[in-house]
Amino acid sequence: METRIYSDMDRETIAVLHVDGDRGVREDVAEQIGEYSDMSVTGTRTIERATDRLADDPVDCVISEYDLSDGTAFDLFSRVREQYPDAACILYTDATFAEIDNERSEEMVVEYLSKRIPGTEQRLPGLVRDITRGRMQVGYPVPENEDERLDTVTEYDLDEFASSPAFERLATLARSHFGVNAVFIGIMKAHEEELLACRGAEWSVFDRQNTICTYSMLEDGPTVIEDVQADSRFEHNERLEELGIRSWAGVDLTTPEGTVLGELCLIHDTPRTYDEADLEDLRLFAEEVVEQLELRRRIPPSETTPELGE
Amino acid sequence: MYELGPEFENAAVSPGTNILVSGPPLSGKRRLAMEALAHGANDGEGAVVVTTRDSSDRVMADFRALLTDPDQAHIGVVDCVTQHQGRSPSDSDLVKYASSPVDMTGIGIKFSEFVEEFYSDRGVRQNRIMVDSLSTLLMYSDLQTVFRFMHVLTSRIEDADAVGVHIIESTAHDAETMNTLKQLFDGLVEVDDDKQVSFQLPGTA
Numbered sequence: 001m002e003t004r005i006y007s008d009m010d011r012e013t014i015a016v017l018h019v020d021g022d023r024g025v026r027e028d029v030a031e032q033i034g035e036y037s038d039m040s041v042t043g044t045r046t047i048e049r050a051t052d053r054l055a056d057d058p059v060d061c062v063i064s065e066y067d068l069s070d071g072t073a074f075d076l077f078s079r080v081r082e083q084y085p086d087a088a089c090i091l092y093t094d095a096t097f098a099e100i101d102n103e104r105s106e107e108m109v110v111e112y113l114s115k116r117i118p119g120t121e122q123r124l125p126g127l128v129r130d131i132t133r134g135r136m137q138v139g140y141p142v143p144e145n146e147d148e149r150l151d152t153v154t155e156y157d158l159d160e161f162a163s164s165p166a167f168e169r170l171a172t173l174a175r176s177h178f179g180v181n182a183v184f185i186g187i188m189k190a191h192e193e194e195l196l197a198c199r200g201a202e203w204s205v206f207d208r209q210n211t212i213c214t215y216s217m218l219e220d221g222p223t224v225i226e227d228v229q230a231d232s233r234f235e236h237n238e239r240l241e242e243l244g245i246r247s248w249a250g251v252d253l254t255t256p257e258g259t260v261l262g263e264l265c266l267i268h269d270t271p272r273t274y275d276e277a278d279l280e281d282l283r284l285f286a287e288e289v290v291e292q293l294e295l296r297r298r299i300p301p302s303e304t305t306p307e308l309g310e
Numbered sequence: 311m312y313e314l315g316p317e318f319e320n321a322a323v324s325p326g327t328n329i330l331v332s333g334p335p336l337s338g339k340r341r342l343a344m345e346a347l348a349h350g351a352n353d354g355e356g357a358v359v360v361t362t363r364d365s366s367d368r369v370m371a372d373f374r375a376l377l378t379d380p381d382q383a384h385i386g387v388v389d390c391v392t393q394h395q396g397r398s399p400s401d402s403d404l405v406k407y408a409s410s411p412v413d414m415t416g417i418g419i420k421f422s423e424f425v426e427e428f429y430s431d432r433g434v435r436q437n438r439i440m441v442d443s444l445s446t447l448l449m450y451s452d453l454q455t456v457f458r459f460m461h462v463l464t465s466r467i468e469d470a471d472a473v474g475v476h477i478i479e480s481t482a483h484d485a486e487t488m489n490t491l492k493q494l495f496d497g498l499v500e501v502d503d504d505k506q507v508s509f510q511l512p513g514t515a
Contacts, residue, residue: 097419102409107451109414109458136465139458141493209454215490232487236452 014132015058016041019050019076020065020092025115029063029092032121039128045069047076054083060132061088063124066095074104081108085209086138086191088131092124109137140214143260150190152259156297166292167197174285175199178278180266181244185253185289186213187262201267203243210239212248213263222251222279227271247272251279251286256294264289312436312473314511315349317342321511323497325436325471328464329511330444330492332480333501340442341372342501343475347438348376350473356384356428356437360421360463362411362446365391369442370404384434386424390417412450414459421463425470437472444491445479453487457494464494 018029018041026043033041042057044050047070050062062080064073077089089110091100097112111131113120131137135146143149167185175183182200186193193206193213208214215233216223225248228234229241250265264286266274274282311322323329329346333339347357351373361369366389374380387405394410401407406423408416421439428434441463447456460476467474478491480500492498497511 091415097416100415102413102416105415106410106412107414107455109418109455109462111462112415112419130465130469134465136462137458138461139454141457141490215486218493232484233453233490236454 012038014039014060014128016061016063016128017050017053017059017080018043018063018092019045019047019068019073020063021045021067021069022065025065028121029124033125033128036125036129039125047071047079050076051079054080059084059087061090061128063090063092063128066091066093066100072101072104073110074101074108077108077110084191085207086135088128088137090124090127090131092120111137138209140209141218143218145259149259152255152257153187153189153261156187156261156293164292164296167289168199170285170289170292171197171199174264174266174282177281177285178266178274180268180272182267184265184267185262186211186265187253188213188217188260193262196262201243207239210237212240212245213250213265216250216263217252217260222249222274222282224249224274224279226273230271244269246270249274249279249282251282253286253290253293255290261290261293312355312438313349313353314346317345317349317507318499318511319509321509323473323511323513325473326468327496327512328467328474328476328494329497329499330476330478330495331499331501332478332488334481334503335479337501337503338505339477339499339501342499342507343440343442343477344373344376346473346475347440348373350436350438351383351385352378354384354434356386356425356432356434356472358386358388358421358424358428358437358439360388360390360417360439360441362390362417362441363443365389365395366405366407384428384432386428388417388420388424410450411446412455414451414455418459418462418466422466425466425472429470435471437470439467439472439474441474441476443477443479445477445482448483448487453490457490460491460494 016033016039020026030041030043033039044053047068064076066073073091080087091110091112094115171183171185184198185196187196191208193208193211195204225231228246228248234240245267247268250263252260253262253264254260311324313322331339331343351357359369366387369387377383388408389405390408390411393407406420408420425437428437464474500508
């Protein structure tokens with residue numbers, strides 16, 4: 001289970017980590033990026049120090065020189081993507097393309113900007129913004145109206161809701177109704193799916209790229225994946241295998257205005273099927289979840305009556 | 311606007327459009343995509359082919375055959391095959407090499423070098439890009455990696471106000487893979503076994 005959470009700031013300020021052994025370059029980049037109020041940059045010189053930074057503060061973008069004293073940029077980028085799969089990676093380097101070890105860079109999708117071309121440092125801020133805001137290096141599809149959708153998700157004060165027992169109760173009911181290993185109610189944020197409630201497993205947050213919800217939220221109606229390992233989108237997904245997610249059924253949590261906030265999901269550890277009546281029931285459970293969310297959005301927490309908030 | 315020519319029912323698409331051309335083997339989808347590039351190249355536009363399937367020699371020969379004046383055309387090929395087969399040619403004006411179909415960083419860089427050279431150095435403002443093919447990429451890498459890579463590539467094509475024509479073997483992948491990848495494209499062209507072509511292009515009925 002992933003335990004850290006990307007900062008809620010991630011949609012406001014782009015957090016950049018810059019790694020380069022040359023102090024002068026770090027200062028130049030800090031100056032270039034520092035001019036923009038929607039970005040903040042931290043500079044450091046080694047992979048080790050960068051890794052410490054990653055543990056403390058979430059990043060949206062990592063810029064690195066290729067040659068570092070304790071490895072190459074690709075060693076660093078691998079660590080970054082393990083922790084923040086959606087992070088943008090930019091190689092900003094003196095090394096020519098021929099000097100870069102192709103074996104090591106295989107399958108890594110990163111941007112390359114040569115320091116050798118005069119004036120490239122001025123292109124950095126624009127590049128950082130395009131890649132992060134445009135989610136260019138992200139490994140999964142997002143809904144067409146993603147920015148508006150995320151704004152709507154923000155309107156629901158989910159931290160407040162998470163403490164409400166109503167959602168846990170619905171998950172408990174759904175779990176016994178369908179006879180599955182686990183049930184969760186997940187809200188899809190920019191980079192992660194946060195669980196409002198989960199029964200049958202100790203899960204609280206998933207990286208967005210590892211979730212089935214990422215895909216099912218793009219489809220209309222309930223989605224059933226009888227056998228996760230037989231689906232080309234998930235057969236290589238080690239995370240799902242580790243978590244014992246072998247069968248999956250889910251339905252969108254859609255607001256009255258038609259925005260998909262997340263999914264209500266049924267998880268089982270062996271392949272299984274659901275009939276039409278099951279899916280209709282699943283839809284009803286989802287409607288109930290949305291209704292609870294709507295009530296809580298309309299009534300500020302302080303005014304919530306005991307019947308609603310318990 | 312980019313005119314796609316008679317093979318595309320004379321449709322025109324806006325700068326930044328990415329089109330996916332799918333079809334079974336031997337259906338003529340590759341030739342169709344090349345026709346779209348040739349239509350522009352014959353009119354002074356740039357043409358860049360990223361090949362993960364055939365060598366650049368083969369691509370260059372096939373493409374030049376479609377041009378009225380091949381020596382005057384702005385052509386670039388990003389060859390991801392030849393070095394992978396163990397040979398080590400160096401980059402020329404016409405061909406740049408990536409080490410293999412999984413060398414995502416290399417492919418991206420070589421592609422950008424061509425587009426930048428055409429656009430900035432030669433003043434060629436309209437450029438068409440062909441990627442042949444997504445199916446080879448999927449043979450070497452998983453869907454998530456290919457999606458990430460194609461997301462970057464299609465975004466760059468969009469940023470450059472170019473047009474992308476991308477090829478995929480329809481029979482080689484399941485519906486889930488196809489549907490996931492289709493999210494990246496603005497237009498779809500499907501060729502069937504009988505070489506019948508259907509178009510779903512933005513801005514055309």
